[in-house]
Amino acid sequence: MGALKPLHQSPTAEESTPSADCLTLYDRYGGLAYGLILQIIPEPEQAQRILIDLFSSPQVKVYTEFSNRVSIGIIRLAREKALAARPPASTKSPTVSTIAVNDTTDKLVFDLSFYKGHTIDEIADKMHLSRASVLTKISSYFKHYRPSQL
Numbered sequence: 046m047g048a049l050k051p052l053h054q055s056p057t058a059e060e061s062t063p064s065a066d067c068l069t070l071y072d073r074y075g076g077l078a079y080g081l082i083l084q085i086i087p088e089p090e091q092a093q094r095i096l097i098d099l100f101s102s103p104q105v106k107v108y109t110e111f112s113n114r115v116s117i118g119i120i121r122l123a124r125e126k127a128l129a130a131r132p133p134a135s136t137k138s139p140t141v142s143t144i145a146v147n148d149t150t151d152k153l154v155f156d157l158s159f160y161k162g163h164t165i166d167e168i169a170d171k172m173h174l175s176r177a178s179v180l181t182k183i184s185s186y187f188k189h190y191r192p193s194q195l
Contacts (some may be wrong), residue, residue, distance in 0.1 A: 071100045071178060076114060078123040084160050085127035097125050102126075128162040151186035154179055 078099055082092045099105060108115045154172070158179075159162045163171075169179045170189055 054115055067100055067105060070105060070115070070119065074119040076126065077101065077116065078119055081120060081123045082127045085162075087131060091130065092127075095123075095130050099126050124159070131162070149186075151182045151189065154182040155186040158183060 061062045075096065077095050079092060082099075083093050084087070086092050088093060099119075099122055103120070105119070148170075154168055156172075157168050158165065165176055165179050168174070169176045172179070172180075
């Protein structure tokens with residue numbers, strides 16, 4: 046006789062936790078992920094689809110366990126999903142023609158690597174730099190733009 050649950054009883058923690066945790070993650074990190082996705086895919090509608098796919102994917106459920114590295118995991122997943130959703134035409138060799146006035150070589154190298162998904166070797170070949178120089182530029186970009194509170 047005890048097989049039916051009373052109507053006034055709330056769902057168990059097991060039944061409500063996954064979706065509630067995903068919504069909490071979305072509330073906390075949705076803006077961060079969306080901004081990153083927009084840097085890679087500058088079309089808002091497609092970026093929103095990728096964002097929804099990100100927070101409904103099974104990979105994001107790993108971060109519902111109150112990990113201390115949630116933001117890093119969300120950033121990685123958002124980047125992976127956005128790079129995977131790029132149109133094939135944008136996967137060609139890196140282009141250096143669209144440099145903003147205030148961009149440094151360090152920022153350009155970082156953008157090509159992180160936002161465009163080009164390998165270190167591709168960047169080195171296109172920009173006529175050594176592999177070590179490309180890695181040094183990425184490292185110096187992090188050192189220069191790193192918040193002083195870390």
